Amino acid sequence: MFGACILVIDYSPHEMYIAIDTSTDTASLAIVEEGSIIAESTWRCGQDHTTQLLPALSNLLKQVGLDMKETMGIIIARGPGSYNGLRVGLSTAKGLAFSLEVPLVGISTLEAEAYQQAGRGPQVCAVFNAGRGEIAAAIYQLQGERWRQLLAEHITTLEALCSQVNAPTVFCGEFLPALAGELSSRLGDKAILVSPAGRLRRAGYLAELGLRRLNSRDYDDPATLQPLYLRAPAITIPKHHQ
Numbered sequence: 316m317f318g319a320c321i322l323v324i325d326y327s328p329h330e331m332y333i334a335i336d337t338s339t340d341t342a343s344l345a346i347v348e349e350g351s352i353i354a355e356s357t358w359r360c361g362q363d364h365t366t367q368l369l370p371a372l373s374n375l376l377k378q379v380g381l382d383m384k385e386t387m388g389i390i391i392a393r394g395p396g397s398y399n400g401l402r403v404g405l406s407t408a409k410g411l412a413f414s415l416e417v418p419l420v421g422i423s424t425l426e427a428e429a430y431q432q433a434g435r436g437p438q439v440c441a442v443f444n445a446g447r448g449e450i451a452a453a454i455y456q457l458q459g460e461r462w463r464q465l466l467a468e469h470i471t472t473l474e475a476l477c478s479q480v481n482a483p484t485v486f487c488g489e490f491l492p493a494l495a496g497e498l499s500s501r502l503g504d505k506a507i508l509v510s511p512a513g514r515l516r517r518a519g520y521l522a523e524l525g526l527r528r529l530n531s532r533d534y535d536d537p538a539t540l541q542p543l544y545l546r547a548p549a550i551t552i553p554k555h556h557q
Contacts, residue, residue, distance in 0.1 A: 332348075332386065333345070335391050337368060338397065356371060388525075424443075441455075442490055451471075486509065
């Protein structure tokens with residue numbers, strides 16, 4: 316795993332869990348059994364989450380000889396991200412949780428992104444493109460075995476974010492290439508940029524975060540869990556023809 320500091324987690328043995336991330340044009344799935352990630356798939360799906368997600372999950376389960384009915388819990392990346400991707404992922408996760416009668420937990424996509432880089436620097440900042448010249452960002456830190464959030468998920472500008480960075484920071488996220496030059500210019504050595512391979516968001520890390528909550532019985536209610544959009548969707552007002 317890319318630059319990760321793996322925490323010791325009290326997994327329940329002989330149980331299978333599924334992690335789903337459809338937050339952006341990159342989708343990812345992971346299957347955990349007996350405390351180990353036994354299968355993982357990450358691919359560029361564009362906006363085809365609806366047609367690709369369930370077939371991809373079915374194929375992944377088939378590869379490792381498992382049945383959906385063996386699932387003991389669902390972990391879903393709840394955003395921020397694209398409206399379509401989050402809607403498809405969350406509705407699928409809720410449907411599985413209801414039909415299988417298993418617990419569901421939602422994890423911030425920015426947190427899952429940052430967790431891949433845990434231990435690489437004093438703190439980790441995950442960034443996504445929020446459009447309109449803005450970014451979605453959050454900062455996390457690993458202290459010993461404690462993973463904590465330093466700056467909550469929010470919409471900001473690169474200039475404002477850099478003004479809040481006062482220590483060497485690992486920057487990660489799909490949008491990083493577009494920001495790399497300006498981050499280096501503004502922050503110098505304080506900006507630690509993740510390599511292209513390390514920027515690939517993987518559901519295995521989402522699974523680790525989700526399993527910590529599942530094992531402590533910190534579940535979300537499938538009926539009320541909502542995507543973390545950070546910004547309301549744009550509303551197009553239809554034109555009235557006279």
